[in-house]
């Protein structure tokens with residue numbers, strides 16, 4: 001179906017095309033000059049000591065878990081409310097994901113519920129910085145220290161998001177930012193792995209490139225895989241990172257307009273903005289009454305919405321973990337009531353006003 005207003009359109013144009021043309025002209029398509037440039041831009045932007053490229057956020061998490069030594073017999077604590085990749089990446093290492101509920105204010109992992117889930121098999125905690133706000137890292141780091149656990153941050157949605165001034169993904173032992181087509185900035189598919197730890201970096205570097213320190217040699221000191229990207233993707237990434245300030249400004253302005261227009265609608269609530277994080281609206285999220293009906297109503301008027309994540313403990317693929325459906329009340333509540341309104345740079349104010357008028361119409365005010 002063609003929407004009058006789609007959920008999201010990436011903010012790409014002539015800058016990306018110019019960079020892509022440069023790559024084609026050099027005839028060097030795998031990691032090259034743009035990849036190096038992109039890595040350096042990410043280092044400057046995030047302050048991470050080490051940055052590695054990965055094919056996407058999912059495999060970036062998988063690579064990070066392997067680099068931390070997570071494997072069969074281990075458990076990794078993951079919030080119940082997140083994209084499937086946070087947990088599937090754990091499963092593919094042979095380890096078991098253990099779910100924890102989230103906070104109703106911001107839908108990030110609830111640090112107060114982590115300790116009761118720790119066992120002798122727990123190896124790591126994976127906070128996920130969800131919907132453009134940082135998880136509360138200080139208590140998580142404290143618990144990790146107490147039980148000698150690793151912290152891997154899923155900052156897939158966290159580009160430009162800081163926890164008390166530190167960029168998400170650089171606070172724990174290792175972290176991942178995704179640049180999938182619907183993330184804050186994009187390279188189509190792609191991700192970076194961030195770490196300040198020299199040993200973890202060395203291990204990740206070997207694993208990502210066939211177990212060898214650099215390409216061009218066929219002697220492999222370790223066993224690895226291929227997590228490399230292309231210079232085409234990084235050419236797009238370089239153009240995107242330069243647009244970030246503009247992207248952030250536009251998305252915040254759109255979000256504020258939604259907030260202003262919908263503040264009088266009592267059937268709608270926005271998530272809370274926490275004092276320890278800045279906010280880069282990843283979606284224009286609202287918690288609503290009669291979610292399904294509203295989605296259908298907006299759909300009939302050409303407006304594409306998106307539902308929130310389906311709680312991990314209820315995923316058919318995780319039935320073997322034997323959680324009960326009513327465990328994790330906040331995560332269940334978020335799914336039952338949450339939806340994302342369109343938010344992207346080229347969205348016009350009139351379009352937002354149209355969406356808000358349809359929502360008001362639906363609730364009869």
Ligand SMILES: *Cc1c(COP(=O)(O)O)cnc(C)c1O
Nearest residue numbers: 056057058083085156157178180
């Ligand atoms: C997008 C996303 C991922 C996966 O990233 P891909 O690049 O799409 O593989 C992982 N975790 C979260 C929270 C995400 O939003």
